[in-house]
Amino acid sequence: MAIKNLQDLFVHTLKDIYFAEKQIVQALPKMAEKASDGELKKLFETHLEETRGHVDRLEAVFGLVNERPEGERCPAIEGIIEEAEELMGEIQDADTRDTAMTAAAQAVEHYEMARYGTLVAWAELLGHKDAARRLSETLEEEKAADAKLTKAGESKLNKQAA
Amino acid sequence: MAIKNLQDLFVHTLKDIYFAEKQIVQALPKMAEKASDGELKKLFETHLEETRGHVDRLEAVFGLVNERPEGERCPAIEGIIEEAEELMGEIQDADTRDTAMTAAAQAVEHYEMARYGTLVAWAELLGHKDAARRLSETLEEEKAADAKLTKAGESKLNKQAA
Numbered sequence: 001m002a003i004k005n006l007q008d009l010f011v012h013t014l015k016d017i018y019f020a021e022k023q024i025v026q027a028l029p030k031m032a033e034k035a036s037d038g039e040l041k042k043l044f045e046t047h048l049e050e051t052r053g054h055v056d057r058l059e060a061v062f063g064l065v066n067e068r069p070e071g072e073r074c075p076a077i078e079g080i081i082e083e084a085e086e087l088m089g090e091i092q093d094a095d096t097r098d099t100a101m102t103a104a105a106q107a108v109e110h111y112e113m114a115r116y117g118t119l120v121a122w123a124e125l126l127g128h129k130d131a132a133r134r135l136s137e138t139l140e141e142e143k144a145a146d147a148k149l150t151k152a153g154e155s156k157l158n159k160q161a162a
Numbered sequence: 163m164a165i166k167n168l169q170d171l172f173v174h175t176l177k178d179i180y181f182a183e184k185q186i187v188q189a190l191p192k193m194a195e196k197a198s199d200g201e202l203k204k205l206f207e208t209h210l211e212e213t214r215g216h217v218d219r220l221e222a223v224f225g226l227v228n229e230r231p232e233g234e235r236c237p238a239i240e241g242i243i244e245e246a247e248e249l250m251g252e253i254q255d256a257d258t259r260d261t262a263m264t265a266a267a268q269a270v271e272h273y274e275m276a277r278y279g280t281l282v283a284w285a286e287l288l289g290h291k292d293a294a295r296r297l298s299e300t301l302e303e304e305k306a307a308d309a310k311l312t313k314a315g316e317s318k319l320n321k322q323a324a
Contacts, residue, residue, distance in 0.1 A: 003253045006322070009262055016245070076269060079241025083178070091165045100171055103280040107238060110276035111269060117312075118265040125319050150279075157287050160168070 010122045011067055017115045018058045019071030024051050024108060027081050031101050036094035040102060040152055047105075047145050054138045064131045080107050095160050102153040109146035116142060172284045173229055179277045180220045181233030186213050186270060189243050193263050198256035202264060202314055209267075209307050216300045226293045242269050257322050264315040271308035278304060 003009050028051060032044035062069040084104035091097040116139035123132035165171050190213060194206035224231040246266035253259040278301035285294035 003249070003258060003262070004255055005258055006261060006319070009253075009258055012249075013265070075241035075244040076238070077241070079237035079239070080273075082237040087165070087174075091171075093166055096165060096167055096171055099168060099284075100165070103175070103276075106280065107273060107276040110272040111242075114265075114269040114272035118268065118315075121316065121319070122261075153280075154283065157168070157283070 006122060007126055010119065010126060010128075011065065012072065013115060013119055013122070014058065014061060014065075014067070015070055015072035016074045016076075017112070017119065018055070018062075018069060019074045020077035020112070020115070021051055021055045021058060022071060023074070023077050023081055025055065027084065027108075031084070031088065031105065034088050035098055035101060037098045037152075037156055040098050040156065043148055043152055044101075044105070050141055050145065054141070057134050057138055061131045061134050064134070065128055076111060077108070080104070080111055084108070095156070098156060099153065099160075102149050102156070106146055106149050106153075109142050109149065112142045113139065113146065168284060169288055172281065172288060172290075173227065174234065175277060175281055175284070176220065176224060176227075176229070177232055177234035178236045179274070179281065180217070180224075180231060181236045182239035182274070182277070183213055183217045183220060184233060185236070185239050185243055187217065189246065189270075193246070193250065193267065196250050197260055197263060199260045199314075199318055202260050202318065205307075205310055205314055206263075206267070212303055212307065216303070219296050219300055223293045223296050226296070227290055238273060239270070242266070242273055246270070257318070260318060261315065261322075264311050264318065268308055268311050268315075271304050271311065274304045275301065275308065 001012065003012055025048065028044050028048040032041050035041040035044055059069045084101065087100040087104060088097060091100055116135055120132050120136045120139055123135055163174065165174055187210065190206050190210040194203050194210065197203040197206055221231045246263065249262040249266060250259060253262055278297055282294050282298045282301055285297055
């Protein structure tokens, strides 16, 4: 699709994050399975449920702007997940692997925060008020997930250090 | 290199962000050249200088932890930059392209904030106090760059909308 204006760029970016969310739905169960710390495992499982909700919410947003839900390949999320899976496969020590997965998940959250932040600003400017509201709900959930990961990472590390 | 503990993971992640910063040094001049808005062009140029400083600072951090500065391929930054370059090449309309480049640069900043945030926490825990201090200087500069991009994006969009 040719991107001629902000509306096109908005729809393109919706498709990018829709593809990304679906990749994250695929990646999180593997991360939950590999996590040895119970709190981290639970965090990944809870975030999987949330992420499924983000996919549904994006489908609603596509509807609100009269577009068909469709993904567009997002090399950024592919790269971020590739790195996470490499580390997960490579690291034998359970504590170190948990710490690496926590950091990888935070890189995912940061990518999403960047994208949703942009999408909210553009939706508002384009007058898509309902879409902006739905997108900012997801943005807040991504921020909260990142904060929980920071906390889990710190408590895990402090336990190891003790 | 086999990652057996937090120190290894710290060094691995240093190499990842060192590779990433060097990729960003390659990408920013192209973005500055493509930017049609003077403020945005200036922002990319200033951030290029800052990024060169981050490369030097990372080299100092490697020295502080007795490691040789070395990059390790970072598929995440490759993906983020690939997306940025695709959009830069595709979009004909100058305002829309500027907006897309601003958003792409924010995705880069967010990736870096995630990585430096993690590195600072690990450096502190590992007792690398000087490294932690240097890394948090860069973290603050990345946050500031992101905030400037948000402001530039908003003012650009508001001008277009007016």
